[in-house]
Amino acid sequence: MTAKIKEFPGVGLRESDFTERKVLFTEWKPDARYAWDAGVAIGRYLAELKEGRIIGVRCHHCRRTVVPPRIFCEWCFRPMDEWVYLEDHGVVNTFSICYVQWDMERLEEPLIPAVIEIAGASKGVGILHLLGEVDPREVKIGMKVKAVWKPAAERIGAITDIRYFKPIN
Amino acid sequence: MPKEVAIIGVGYAGFRALTPEVSYKELMYEAAVKAYEDAGVDPRRDIESFVTVAEDFTEGTSIFDEYVPDQLGAVLKPVHTISGEGLHGFIAAYLQVLTGAMDIVAVEAHSKASNILTPDEIMAFAMDPVYNRPLRANPHFIAGLEMNRYLCETGTTREQCALVVAKNKHNALYNPLAAYGASIAVEDVLESEMVSYPLSRLDMSPRADGAIVMVLAARERAEELSDIPIWIRGVGWCNDSFSLENRDWTNAIYAARAAEMAYRMAGIRTPWQELDFAEIDDTFSYKELQHMEALRLCRPGEAGLLVEDGATEIGGEFPVNPSGGSLGMGHLLDASGLARLLEVVLQLRGEAGQHQLSDVETGLAFGWRGLPTTSGAAVILSN
Amino acid sequence: MGLRKVAVVGAGMTKFVRRAQETGKELAYEAAKMALDSCELTLDDVDGVALGTAPDAFDGVHMKGEYLSDGAGAWRKPFMRSYVGGGTGVFAPIQGWYHVASGLFDVCLVVCEEKMSSCQPHPQGAFLTIFDHTTERPLGPNLLWIFALEMNRYMQTYGLQKKDIALVSVKNKRNAADHPCALLGDPNITVEDVLKSEVLAWPVQRLDVSPVTDGAVALVLAAENVAKRITDKPVWIKGVGWSLDTAYWTNRDLYYPKYVEYAARMAYEMAGIREPRKEIHIVEPYDPFDYKELHHLEGLLLADKGEAPRLTAEGVTARTGNMPVCPSGGLLGVGNPIAAAGLMKVAEIFWQLRGEAGKRQVPGKPITGLAQAWGDLMQVGTVIILGIGG
Numbered sequence: 001m002t003a004k005i006k007e008f009p010g011v012g013l014r015e016s017d018f019t020e021r022k023v024l025f026t027e028w029k030p031d032a033r034y035a036w037d038a039g040v041a042i043g044r045y046l047a048e049l050k051e052g053r054i055i056g057v058r059c060h061h062c063r064r065t066v067v068p069p070r071i072f073c074e075w076c077f078r079p080m081d082e083w084v085y086l087e088d089h090g091v092v093n094t095f096s097i098c099y100v101q102w103d104m105e106r107l108e109e110p111l112i113p114a115v116i117e118i119a120g121a122s123k124g125v126g127i128l129h130l131l132g133e134v135d136p137r138e139v140k141i142g143m144k145v146k147a148v149w150k151p152a153a154e155r156i157g158a159i160t161d162i163r164y165f166k167p168i169n
Numbered sequence: 170m171p172k173e174v175a176i177i178g179v180g181y182a183g184f185r186a187l188t189p190e191v192s193y194k195e196l197m198y199e200a201a202v203k204a205y206e207d208a209g210v211d212p213r214r215d216i217e218s219f220v221t222v223a224e225d226f227t228e229g230t231s232i233f234d235e236y237v238p239d240q241l242g243a244v245l246k247p248v249h250t251i252s253g254e255g256l257h258g259f260i261a262a263y264l265q266v267l268t269g270a271m272d273i274v275a276v277e278a279h280s281k282a283s284n285i286l287t288p289d290e291i292m293a294f295a296m297d298p299v300y301n302r303p304l305r306a307n308p309h310f311i312a313g314l315e316m317n318r319y320l321c322e323t324g325t326t327r328e329q330c331a332l333v334v335a336k337n338k339h340n341a342l343y344n345p346l347a348a349y350g351a352s353i354a355v356e357d358v359l360e361s362e363m364v365s366y367p368l369s370r371l372d373m374s375p376r377a378d379g380a381i382v383m384v385l386a387a388r389e390r391a392e393e394l395s396d397i398p399i400w401i402r403g404v405g406w407c408n409d410s411f412s413l414e415n416r417d418w419t420n421a422i423y424a425a426r427a428a429e430m431a432y433r434m435a436g437i438r439t440p441w442q443e444l445d446f447a448e449i450d451d452t453f454s455y456k457e458l459q460h461m462e463a464l465r466l467c468r469p470g471e472a473g474l475l476v477e478d479g480a481t482e483i484g485g486e487f488p489v490n491p492s493g494g495s496l497g498m499g500h501l502l503d504a505s506g507l508a509r510l511l512e513v514v515l516q517l518r519g520e521a522g523q524h525q526l527s528d529v530e531t532g533l534a535f536g537w538r539g540l541p542t543t544s545g546a547a548v549i550l551s552n
Numbered sequence: 553m554g555l556r557k558v559a560v561v562g563a564g565m566t567k568f569v570r571r572a573q574e575t576g577k578e579l580a581y582e583a584a585k586m587a588l589d590s591c592e593l594t595l596d597d598v599d600g601v602a603l604g605t606a607p608d609a610f611d612g613v614h615m616k617g618e619y620l621s622d623g624a625g626a627w628r629k630p631f632m633r634s635y636v637g638g639g640t641g642v643f644a645p646i647q648g649w650y651h652v653a654s655g656l657f658d659v660c661l662v663v664c665e666e667k668m669s670s671c672q673p674h675p676q677g678a679f680l681t682i683f684d685h686t687t688e689r690p691l692g693p694n695l696l697w698i699f700a701l702e703m704n705r706y707m708q709t710y711g712l713q714k715k716d717i718a719l720v721s722v723k724n725k726r727n728a729a730d731h732p733c734a735l736l737g738d739p740n741i742t743v744e745d746v747l748k749s750e751v752l753a754w755p756v757q758r759l760d761v762s763p764v765t766d767g768a769v770a771l772v773l774a775a776e777n778v779a780k781r782i783t784d785k786p787v788w789i790k791g792v793g794w795s796l797d798t799a800y801w802t803n804r805d806l807y808y809p810k811y812v813e814y815a816a817r818m819a820y821e822m823a824g825i826r827e828p829r830k831e832i833h834i835v836e837p838y839d840p841f842d843y844k845e846l847h848h849l850e851g852l853l854l855a856d857k858g859e860a861p862r863l864t865a866e867g868v869t870a871r872t873g874n875m876p877v878c879p880s881g882g883l884l885g886v887g888n889p890i891a892a893a894g895l896m897k898v899a900e901i902f903w904q905l906r907g908e909a910g911k912r913q914v915p916g917k918p919i920t921g922l923a924q925a926w927g928d929l930m931q932v933g934t935v936i937i938l939g940i941g942g
């Protein structure tokens with residue numbers, strides 16, 4: 001069929017067609033705002049971050065300790081059994097060195113997002129965060145890192161109460 | 170003759186104006202646990218596929234599908250989202266069982282309406298970006314336009330619409346799941362603040378949070394697992410024109426077509442005789458009346474008179490929204506239709522408690538997606 | 553009792569372009585009309601419409617399915633929109649399949665549309681909100697992060713180099729040069745071009761990534777009795793599968809897409825396929841990033857774990873190789889209007905199996921092909937297997 005068709009529909013425009021107003025268009029900025037209920041599990045997670053601690057949950061059935069916390073074990077489909085305080089350090093499971101913002105503008109200093117396996121949680125269980133105080137070229141998978149917390153007075157009960165994770169020896 | 174499929178489990182949580190103590194995941198989890206217990210199934214072992222219902226902008230999350238498997242026991246199983254009414258999701262689950270490839274399928278729909286800070290802005294974001302949005306009008310004007318035309322064309326009165334509100338809020342007083350039960354008079358509705366003439370504040374259903382999960386099974390499994398399987402007799406769904414410029418402002422064509430499809434499947438010719446009751450969309454008071462007519466539960470223009478006569482009350486000839494509907498239970502966004510269906514299931518099982526209808530065998534649920542859509546779905550159940 | 557047989561009988565698509573003049577509704581219409589014309593049907597023959605489209609934030613319309621409905625041919629018809637993120641394009645025909653296989657419909661129109669360019673200043677903005685609103689979004693993540701994190705993990709696990717992976721981008725962009733709808737076909741691109749392109753989020757570079765695209769694709773599905781009346785070359789849907797992994801993506805190892813394996817096993821079982829490497833002749837795995845094609849070939853059990861780069865280097869996956877992979881040019885070459893891109897892969901298998909793919913036609917008269925898409929937070933696999941004969 002693609003072999004037989006000579007002309008496919010669809011007209012591509014150039015950026016200049018818009019900037020020079022050769023085509024008409026409307027603009028709209030949606031005002032979509034939300035206030036999400038944190039609930040039991042994430043509510044406690046945030047409250048503990050405010051105290052400078054990372055908390056996880058444990059399922060006695062499959063014996064996994066996971067973070068971020070949830071009230072149910074997704075594998076066993078039963079309630080989690082206990083809250084478990086975890087360490088505020090861990091190991092880099094994977095990382096990236098990101099040179100662009102979401103709108104594809106270049107960043108002066110790259111960001112280093114990473115999945116960090118948190119000590120005290122089951123193997124392979126991590127959270128998403130950023131790395132800091134490190135030369136991007138020095139970052140390795142398997143590297144040990146530790147949370148750098150905001151001062152207690154500045155913590156509000158958010159994931160950003162940890163500024164970033166930095167390497168430790 | 171399609172394969173026979175039944176609802177074998179229902180679960181629900183929330184149904185209140187606010188649910189600040191739980192996250193959406195925890196709300197869904199509670200509904201799921203109850204549904205699986207009710208059905209006697211283990212989701213990790215028995216349920217072969219899951220359908221969830223969501224729209225990104227009502228969740229505040231792009232690709233909300235991401236966040237559903239864990240709390241439903243659906244990790245590493247077939248799961249997909251239907252961005253539609255809860256009843257569309259239900260029908261999607263039903264069709265999967267009909268193929269013969271699946272025996273047990275679950276469907277979930279929920280509302281965390283209380284977490285949306287700018288609901289009318291988001292509703293406006295659903296309108297045509299070129300033709301309609303630049304008018305910068307609150308989208309409730311669409312309901313005003315439609316209500317005005319409907320009243321004018323059929324001779325239905327604002328008083329009759331107000332009676333729907335009074336009836337449904339009264340029914341809700343007897344439904345422990347309902348958030349907005351009240352004893353109110355016709356005058357209260359008529360005198361409430363005008364939103365978009367002729368639609369007043371009390372003509373509109375207030376929003377609520379809640380989650381509903383249902384488990385469907387093919388005949389053999391259903392009979393094995395359940396003492397009171399509720400059988401699916403017919404389903405139908407339809408869209409009319411999305412365009413405000415081209416749609417029919419008097420008749421709910423989407424409802425009429427969806428119902429015809431479901432009636433044909435169920436072999437129902439005279440719905441007002443063959444159905445015992447109905448739970449139908451009442452997002453706005455006039456919508457219950459307009460939908461009754463479209464669903465052929467009465468003749469065109471007759472719904473208002475039936476309400477006046479009390480025929481649609483719990484003790485009437487043909488009860489409509491004995492649960493209290495969205496006006497009495499609260500509007501659960503796209504979960505609303507599944508809330509209507511939940512009531513049909515509970516009534517057919519004889520588990521509706523204080524508002525139980527006597528001798529009911531067959532009931533209809535109809536859901537509409539709300540403003541600015543012309544999208545609806547119908548499901549007919551029998552015990 | 554066997555399942556009701558469902559065939560693909562027609563297909564249509566628009567050009568894939570960076571910014572389309574057409575609205576999303578118009579793109580959906582163009583593709584749908586072309587698909588119906590291709591099998592000489594009209595809208596009157598269609599019982600219902602299955603729509604696939606990805607985040608509403610792209611087109612900038614809440615309840616985008618409702619907005620697109622009349623353009624997709626759903627006026628006064630049963631209409632439903634399914635949605636599994638990037639997996640949507642291959643899920644929509646699965647939705648169409650269950651509509652027809654249920655016995656309720658004889659003919660179902662499947663339409664996928666995406667107009668990403670509506671989202672300004674950059675469609676990446678639509679992806680800001682895919683992350684958890686409480687535990688991740690405050691960190692300011694962007695979409696590239698998750699791909700980069702996954703790619704890095706995949707490379708580390710098997711000791712792969714960027715040049716092993718860049719071969720995929722080169723192959724697909726070269727293949728796309730023969731696709732009349734392609735946005736980024738390039739017959740002369742080299743591995744060096746990819747390795748020299750701008751680093752976005754290491755290890756992801758500009759030419760590892762598929763472009764932002766507008767476009768639409770449509771298929772017509774029909775039940776067996778109807779399909780045989782419509783065409784003498786029906787292409788049967790032999791198997792379908794889909795699977796969604798946990799949302800807690802930081803709790804699992806990203807080196808391997810287990811969800812793709814689960815989806816593939818479901819589809820193979822339905823299709824009665826025991827030895828996929830022998831029985832699948834042509835593959836269109838999801839390739840929004842070059843390493844993804846490799847990742848997915850392994851998840852589909854078409855390559856041993858960590859071996860897909862070797863197959864690529866040896867030319868096995870070339871259009872003239874033993875197992876042609878992305879002969880269309882894939883997302884990397886034809887373009888990536890999310891849901892439409894997935895359905896383009898299914899359309900490609902349809903055209904290839906009918907011998908209608910023109911300059912892209914693979915040799916050796918394939919009789920079974922597979923298309924796969926992926927989506928959500930590195931989480932969902934959708935698989936469809938098409939075949940002729942039988």
Ligand SMILES: [Zn+2]
Pocket residue numbers: 059060061062063064073074075076077
């Ligand atoms: Zn467990």
